[in-house]
Amino acid sequence: MSLLIKQVLLEDQITDILIEGKYIKRIAPHIDPPEGAEILSGRDKAAIPGFINTHTHAAMTLFRGYGDDLPLMEWLQDYIWPVEAKMTEHDVYVGAKLACLEMLRSGTTCFLDMYMYPMETARAVEELGLRAHLSYTLFDQGGAERAALDRKRSYEYYEAFKGLSDRVTFTLGPHAIYTVSGEQLQFCHRFAVEHDVKINLHLAETKGEVDDCIRLHGTTPVRYLHQLGILSPHLVIAHVVWVDDEEMDLLAEHGVSVVHNPASNMKLCSGYTFKYEEMKRRGIKLGIGTDGCSSSNNLDMVIAMKLASLLGKAWRFSPTATKAADIYHSATVGGAEILGLKAGKIAEGMLADLSLVDLNVPELVPLNNLTSNLVYATSGSSCVDTVIIDGVIRMRHRHVPGQEQIIAEAREVADRLFGRK
Ligand SMILES: [Zn+2]
Structure with missing residues (x-):
């Protein structure tokens, strides 16, 4: 299974990122999609390590x-x-x-x-x-x-x-x-x-x-x-x-x-x-x-x-x-x-554990310094759009499969633990 992120901001460059299996295989200005690869648009997004x-x-x-x-x-x-x-x-x-x-x-x-x-x-x-x-x-x-x-x-x-x-x-x-x-x-x-x-x-x-x-x-x-x-x-x-x-x-x-x-x-x-x-x-x-x-x-x-x-x-x-x-x-x-993980940065050979951040959220504008904006200006829950772990998309455009049920179950358990039910 391969995943190709097209034209995403990585540090200060627009680039393509190819993920094969669980690893980042290649990072280059333009990569042709391998057969059967899923393509993810990186438009108005920055790739950051998880x-x-x-x-x-x-x-x-x-x-x-x-x-x-x-x-x-x-x-x-x-x-x-x-x-x-x-x-x-x-x-x-x-x-x-x-x-x-x-x-x-x-x-x-x-x-x-x-x-x-x-x-x-x-x-x-x-x-x-x-x-x-x-x-x-x-x-x-x-x-x-x-x-x-x-x-x-x-x-x-x-x-x-x-x-x-x-x-x-x-x-x-x-x-x-x-x-x-x-x-x-x-x-x-x-x-x-x-x-x-x-x-x-x-x-x-x-x-x-x-x-x-x-x-x-x-x-x-x-x-x-x-x-x-x-x-x-x-x-x-x-x-x-x-x-x-x-x-x-x-x-x-x-x-x-x-x-x-x-x-x-x-x-x-x-x-x-x-x-x-x-x-x-x-x-x-x-x-x-x-x-x-x-x-x-x-x-x-x-x-x-x-x-x-x-x-x-x-x-x-x-x-x-x-x-x-x-x-x-x-x-x-x-x-x-x-x-002891091969993670923490986006580079060839590293685990594909990364997020795509939405650069259109107001706190990330203007983009004078992405690291500064990430540390001082925004929150993770407002700017992270898509999350990939082990080469698999686990959140896509802010949706995690089953999220409504997870929230409902947590409310139910908390109500019981705190005697509200
Ligand atoms: Zn503790």
């Missing part, structure tokens, strides 16, 4: 707008946890489908997730055609029974994911250092090395986490992981707001990747001094995440890019910090590097 959301909790779309503007512990204990306890596998599937729909409609082609029932999220991903790295959440809180169950399930999910398409990859998801024991984190490390999978962990998110870590383990979160011997290129850590120079040196030295979640950090008041420049200078792989919809309220990576860039400038009092091009790089190439 965004890679390197930290989210897809099924939490169902919590959007529920329990906003509350202190963290009150929000978790009185709102989120009681409802999560009622969630079924089907609810996770429905919530993940809503998330996939929202991601497609805002130009995200791949995401790194952490949640319960990852097979259900996988099913949603398979059906909507995205690419995803999905973590099973390990959450033992020091309990030996749950820890043993989590280890058993990690093996079971790892095996079960082998039956899925190559768009879906299993990762380990120890929740955080305050909910998972050190021994369990070391288990994750051994598992990741043995099976060559990623470990997805929240780390150094709040000042309270750092203080507790010092109290319990006598040192700060990154140093604690170093002592456990689990800093490695397998590890992807989200938030990382509270780190010092020496800790960033350790992360760089051990090839650990870091994901910035500006909306969540601001909304939950976790901290705002994410050290993008310091980490970039050290060569740490940096991604951008939205986090889940209970703490960022949407999954739009374009909005996340704007927040990341503005926040970085604001706390440093420096308009030259966190430049649009750098943040755009993290949301595309950076994410692909973290997940």
Whole structure:
């Protein structure tokens, strides 16, 4: 199956892009259509790489707008946890489908997730055609029974994911250092090395986490992981707001990747001094995440890019910090590097994971600088017209097959979970 995009804007050139199977085969000013190829007009469109959301909790779309503007512990204990306890596998599937729909409609082609029932999220991903790295959440809180169950399930999910398409990859998801024991984190490390999978962990998110870590383990979160011997290129850590120079040196030295979640950090008041420049200078792989919809309220990576860039400038009092091009790089190439994907840019030989952006939306006019317009002016949900993943059109002119049903089912599940029915 081949797909030929005719006369589309790619960076600053009008060009043709030929996709064969799942890869970008050729990019040239004029390509004759191969026999049987589908032709897609690129008129008034720009081709951009699909965004890679390197930290989210897809099924939490169902919590959007529920329990906003509350202190963290009150929000978790009185709102989120009681409802999560009622969630079924089907609810996770429905919530993940809503998330996939929202991601497609805002130009995200791949995401790194952490949640319960990852097979259900996988099913949603398979059906909507995205690419995803999905973590099973390990959450033992020091309990030996749950820890043993989590280890058993990690093996079971790892095996079960082998039956899925190559768009879906299993990762380990120890929740955080305050909910998972050190021994369990070391288990994750051994598992990741043995099976060559990623470990997805929240780390150094709040000042309270750092203080507790010092109290319990006598040192700060990154140093604690170093002592456990689990800093490695397998590890992807989200938030990382509270780190010092020496800790960033350790992360760089051990090839650990870091994901910035500006909306969540601001909304939950976790901290705002994410050290993008310091980490970039050290060569740490940096991604951008939205986090889940209970703490960022949407999954739009374009909005996340704007927040990341503005926040970085604001706390440093420096308009030259966190430049649009750098943040755009993290949301595309950076994410692909973290997940080890041949994606993140549109070039021959790369995976055909890309979007066509409608250049006629007002916020993209005039086109003095596409990257600037994308990061600062628009939102993904208003400008992304067509999305191609793995060489297949998954959204065409803003329509995703089955979208009406996905929305209706999500409403129904949310009504039940929140006692409206
Ligand atoms: Zn998170």
